[in-house]
Amino acid sequence: MGVRDDAEAIAPELTGLRRAIHREPEIGLDLPGTQRKVLAALDGLPLEISRGTALSSVTAVLRGEGAADHGGAGGPVVLLRGDMDALPVAERTGLDYASQTEGVMHACGHDLHTAMLAGAARLLAARRRDLPGTVVFMFQPGEEGHAGARHMISEGVLDAAGQRPVAAYALHVASADWPAGVVSTRPGPILAAAEVLSVTVHGRGGHGSEPHHAADPIPAACEMVTALQTLVTRRFDVFDPVVITVGSFHAGTADNVIPDDATFLATVRSFSPEARQRMHESALALVGGIAAAHGLTVSAEFRDGYPVTVNDEAEARFAAGVAAGLLGDERCLAQPNPMTGAEDFSFVLEQVPGAFLMLGACPPGADPATAPNNHAGDAVFDDSVLATGAALYAELALQRLARS
Numbered sequence: 347m348g349v350r351d352d353a354e355a356i357a358p359e360l361t362g363l364r365r366a367i368h369r370e371p372e373i374g375l376d377l378p379g380t381q382r383k384v385l386a387a388l389d390g391l392p393l394e395i396s397r398g399t400a401l402s403s404v405t406a407v408l409r410g411e412g413a414a415d416h417g418g419a420g421g422p423v424v425l426l427r428g429d430m431d432a433l434p435v436a437e438r439t440g441l442d443y444a445s446q447t448e449g450v451m452h453a454c455g456h457d458l459h460t461a462m463l464a465g466a467a468r469l470l471a472a473r474r475r476d477l478p479g480t481v482v483f484m485f486q487p488g489e490e491g492h493a494g495a496r497h498m499i500s501e502g503v504l505d506a507a508g509q510r511p512v513a514a515y516a517l518h519v520a521s522a523d524w525p526a527g528v529v530s531t532r533p534g535p536i537l538a539a540a541e542v543l544s545v546t547v548h549g550r551g552g553h554g555s556e557p558h559h560a561a562d563p564i565p566a567a568c569e570m571v572t573a574l575q576t577l578v579t580r581r582f583d584v585f586d587p588v589v590i591t592v593g594s595f596h597a598g599t600a601d602n603v604i605p606d607d608a609t610f611l612a613t614v615r616s617f618s619p620e621a622r623q624r625m626h627e628s629a630l631a632l633v634g635g636i637a638a639a640h641g642l643t644v645s646a647e648f649r650d651g652y653p654v655t656v657n658d659e660a661e662a663r664f665a666a667g668v669a670a671g672l673l674g675d676e677r678c679l680a681q682p683n684p685m686t687g688a689e690d691f692s693f694v695l696e697q698v699p700g701a702f703l704m705l706g707a708c709p710p711g712a713d714p715a716t717a718p719n720n721h722a723g724d725a726v727f728d729d730s731v732l733a734t735g736a737a738l739y740a741e742l743a744l745q746r747l748a749r750s
């Protein structure tokens with residue numbers, strides 16, 4: 347039987363695993379319950395398994411026995427990644443397997459990624475005798491803002507097989523935008539770099555009736571907010587765009603009291619390392635200059651950054667070809683533009699050529715154009731894509747190893 351048929355045959359187990367993880371979502375780098383479920387799902391397979399120390403990751407290595415037939419000792423290595431963490435979102439789906447933890451939900455579909463990757467491990471382990479190389483399965487906590495991938499890299503996931511992977515792939519489900527089972531990717535940038543710009547303007551508090559005896563930080567901070575938008579339109583190429591949104595602004599306690607400080611936070615998105623670097627330099631210079639012009643000082647920094655997620659040109663084309671071969675041309679779409687979201691798989695792709703692919707999981711009967719999106723409390727991801735995703739992960743590894 348082919349990989350797809352085998353994947354359909356284990357679909358009930360994958361659905362069971364996915365729903366068990368969905369019922370008990372966990373946030374951040376420490377996901378002990380999810381880790382336990384993954385280890386149980388991998389139990390009995392011929393894998394070398396290690397767990398993280400700084401985070402509850404699982405790294406599983408499958409060494410194929412087919413490389414010797416091709417003249418290579420161990421053959422090349424391919425890495426497959428699935429993230430496992432949930433979000434601080436209150437679930438409103440009303441599903442019978444909905445979250446049992448108040449205020450926590452698998453609203454980004456990482457429960458599906460975990461189950462699909464465990465399924466791929468099953469499918470590939472069954473083909474171990476002919477597998478012409480090694481597969482590293484990267485079960486990763488903390489994608490949502492905790493840079494779990496970076497932690498796993500510093501704990502050695504890229505060297506888990508004893509040599510660097512030749513390629514790395516990740517899938518991401520979407521509750522909207524694409525019908526269930528449709529794959530979409532593109533060569534080059536596919537997701538934005540994201541980071542926080544944190545600014546505190548330091549003045550000198552005083553009576554609101556006598557501002558000349560104080561140093562008011564609020565007007566200067568307001569100027570910075572609008573000047574950052576001007577910076578975007580005047581200093582950046584429209585074809586290499588950046589987005590800045592000031593989502594938090596705090597200063598003061600009363601109408602007649604000038605505060606000492608004003609603080610704001612912005613999310614900053616960019617699509618090339620050059621634009622990102624230019625934004626770092628120009629935004630810090632801008633807020634410093636405005637503060638100085640008003641006789642104030644400012645503390646400003648960029649933090650919590652994820653780099654641009656850049657698909658390798660050749661690997662993205664290869665992955666799209668594998669998807670089209672597996673699912674049919676009509677279910678594999680070329681994505682015209684990058685998305686403004688961000689991903690810490692970008693840290694892997696900085697070191698290993700590879701591709702990040704979207705997999706539509708919009709439930710049948712819902713309209714992908716209007717269905718609730720990832721991160722919404724009523725986002726629903728359809729279980730029918732679990733077999734598709736597991737088969738796609740497995741085929742990517744099989745075909746990439748066979749090609750090397």
Ligand SMILES: [Zn+2]
Nearest residue numbers: 454490720721
């Ligand atoms: Zn997310």
Ligand SMILES: [Zn+2]
Nearest residue numbers: 454456489518
């Ligand atoms: Zn996600």
